[in-house]
Amino acid sequence: MLKLLLPPACREEVLGDLHERYSGRLAYLADACSAVPCVIWSRIRRTTDPQVLLMEALALYLSFVGAARLFGQTPFLYTPWGLLRLAIPAAVALLALILIDAYADPAKRSPVRPMIHVAAAIGFAFLSQASFQAADPQLAVPLRIMFYGGGMGLVLLSALHAFFAPGDHRPRGAT
Amino acid sequence: MAKLPSIGQFEQLVLTAVMSLRENAYGVTIHQKAQELARPKSISIGAVYVTLDRLEDKGLIASWLSEPTAERGGRAKRCYRVEALGERALQESATTAKRVFDELVKVLGKDWARNWGKQPG
Numbered sequence: 227m228l229k230l231l232l233p234p235a236c237r238e239e240v241l242g243d244l245h246e247r248y249s250g251r252l253a254y255l256a257d258a259c260s261a262v263p264c265v266i267w268s269r270i271r272r273t274t275d276p277q278v279l280l281m282e283a284l285a286l287y288l289s290f291v292g293a294a295r296l297f298g299q300t301p302f303l304y305t306p307w308g309l310l311r312l313a314i315p316a317a318v319a320l321l322a323l324i325l326i327d328a329y330a331d332p333a334k335r336s337p338v339r340p341m342i343h344v345a346a347a348i349g350f351a352f353l354s355q356a357s358f359q360a361a362d363p364q365l366a367v368p369l370r371i372m373f374y375g376g377g378m379g380l381v382l383l384s385a386l387h388a389f390f391a392p393g394d395h396r397p398r399g400a401t
Numbered sequence: 402m403a404k405l406p407s408i409g410q411f412e413q414l415v416l417t418a419v420m421s422l423r424e425n426a427y428g429v430t431i432h433q434k435a436q437e438l439a440r441p442k443s444i445s446i447g448a449v450y451v452t453l454d455r456l457e458d459k460g461l462i463a464s465w466l467s468e469p470t471a472e473r474g475g476r477a478k479r480c481y482r483v484e485a486l487g488e489r490a491l492q493e494s495a496t497t498a499k500r501v502f503d504e505l506v507k508v509l510g511k512d513w514a515r516n517w518g519k520q521p522g
Contacts, residue, residue, distance in 0.1 A: 264447030
């Protein structure tokens with residue numbers, strides 16, 4: 227389970243260190259509880275650029291607002307909390323994107339990786355909307371806005387993600 | 402010459418640990434050494450990992466993966482070494498600490514300085 231929680235970039239050394247320090251189940255658990263959140267946070271910090279994140283947030287939110295205006299859903303924008311409800315799928319997608327980037331394996335590089343990450347993140351936004359539809363439809367965004375906004379967001383965010391690739395600042399081997 | 406990045410107290414601790422361990426500097430040993438230097442305070446291994454990443458991002462240390470070993474369940478260790486910039490940053494911190502100490506001696510007196518080294522820890 228620990229192997230799944232740890233980002234691939236630091237999995238090997240952290241698991242090895244915990245194994246070497248093993249002196250009992252409780253001590254191992256305490257070490258793991260201390261190490262895992264810290265390495266996840268450190269990995270997020272290394273792969274997330276706040277300025278790029280802000281650009282992506284704006285691009286995604288404006289995609290949803292633009293979809294509402296362009297595809298006959300303008301009245302939704304004037305419903306109570308309409309603009310705020312549009313921010314929910316954008317926020318969920320961004321959070322998912324941050325985690326997907328943190329958990330990406332730096333050894334596996336591919337030119338389509340940015341698009342795959344963004345598509346997965348927008349997929350999470352759709353899932354969250356499906357759960358809102360089931361639990362509290364007042365929080366959900368109309369499917370038409372999600373579909374077209376998600377599509378525009380996919381294009382914009384893929385471009386941003388490709389131009390400003392999340393950096394793993396770790397040098398590839400000490401000189 | 403590269404501008405020296407500022408380093409906090411805990412970063413100085415971890416950097417000193419890496420420097421003193423030389424070829425044997427990796428997660429477990431760095432944590433043990435840093436714990437020794439920080440006594441009586443206890444430090445978590447998670448904090449050491451975060452600090453090592455931050456120091457590497459600042460260009461003060463470099464890392465590489467070693468060969469896997471049986472004692473680590475067949476997993477490699479990430480070894481660290483201090484870069485020239487890191488050595489300079491640590492020397493600068495030591496110089497600042499010495500200046501602070503000398504000033505405290507002037508203010509608090511030589512008796513304080515004499516007793517300072519005898520405090521438990």
